[in-house]
Amino acid sequence: MENNDIAWQSELARRARIYEDIEAGDRFEGTMTVLDYTGMTVLTLVLVVGFWLWGA
């Protein structure tokens, strides 16, 4: 039981370390960029304003 727990804690540490390395090297793939957030804002605004004018 104790061995299992130790093994699991080291597995958790291994996974955490992988993310820490990715973070330290700024190697996250497919992150949301300014372009994504701008696109999301523009899409939301266009739909809200457009349908408000059309339907309200």
Added chain:
Amino acid sequence: MTDHVALEHISTLKTEQEEAARNRAAAERGDAPLLPSERLWGFWEFTYANSALAIATWAFLIGGSVGLFVGPKEGIAAIIIGNIVGVVLTALATTTMTGRYGVEQFVALRSQFGYNGSRVVYVLAVVILTMGWLAVLAMMFGRSIDGLMALSAGEAANPTGAKMIIAAIGAILLTWFIVAKGPTSIKFFNMVVSPALVLLMVVMLYLILSHHSIGELLALPALAPPFEDKTLNFIVAVEVNLAAGFSWWPYIGNLARLTKNERTAFWPNVLGIFGAAALGEIVGLLAAVALGESDPTIWMTKIAGPMIGIVALLFVAFANMTSMANILYTSIVGLRQVGTASVRAISWGAILFLFCLIPFGLVVFYPQMYDGFFIFLVWTSALNSALAGIGIADYFFLRGQKLDMRSLHGPQENGPYRFWAGFNPIGLFALAVGFIVYVAVFNPQTLASLPAFKYLTASVPSCLAAGATHYVLTRLFARGRGWGQYP
């Protein structure tokens, strides 16, 4: 190499493979973050999974409810506006962090509410919401069966009668049985039901459009507008749809952690959840207004005559069972994840049955809930919109999109997310502020509202108030106390 050494080598490899499989299964359950290499869903896979979740019979119910307040033209506008805002804010608060780190949503919430606080949030947001939906969907199943029997016998249906209650209880028991057997049976139902529901929506839309031109449909009036003020009716319809959009908060974060990266975790929600839910709601709205009845189990019998009506009702009953199984399974998996050792010790079948007791009670003692189900839906938004506001403020503005996997998954009692006895008083206070702002601006029970509601809705101020409160109080008090490892 001797045979003995080779055998030993094979045996070691086998043990390592078994251990890797066990670790991966544990990570999939949420005990550890999924690594980027372990995540399988790309853009289209997640879009399909999202659409399958959103294309459900509740879309017909929500669309029908919108038809009570406004006509089809305003209703379509309300569906688009409410859903896009609700889905985008919810996806920002949940899917960006789970998509980046592969972390389970309620484990990530330890950073916002503390390790005990995240349990409270789970009970408030997931357990109550799921119990309510289970009851509503079971009643919809019961009404479908009642309508089916009435159609076959050529009699009038009795939507609140004994037959409905017995069928609804049967639906909950059957759902319990399906989920108790495990996820494989649910997966099978999903594969069949989602495409068939899209087909049903297309057939319904064709039948409606074959009786009315688009111009006629758009000019139809609302079924039962509660106010003389048209703008107020429109904003209530928008609020119902904001609630529908925010109601994905408990579910989409944990789906998004299975995607390959942050961008793939976010955008499919706009296509899948928003697009599919809006389509289903618009069909429900048009049918309800064209046939003068907001209840899908009634308008389906009117739209296409007895034969197609029987098939449609039978299918709706079947589809409801699938949705019930999905939400029950997801909630119980999560409950065991956030639960204490005593909760984890309860057997799978027993915990499922205990969970079903309140939906049983609602079906038997409060069948009126079905007709006013949008009131229940809007109440949930008082919580979900505040949770979204806190999530965005915490992850984007306070933590700069950085989470510490080691602290989130390590022992919690002395970790940085201990806050105050496992609860973050700031996060929970901000949640209460958001809830109070919501109910002050718009009371879901009485539909009474402040003048500001007509311009701001209630979900948006609740989201902003909760987020701002969390941000300001955390900046003022958390860092000095060493709470929450804020940068």
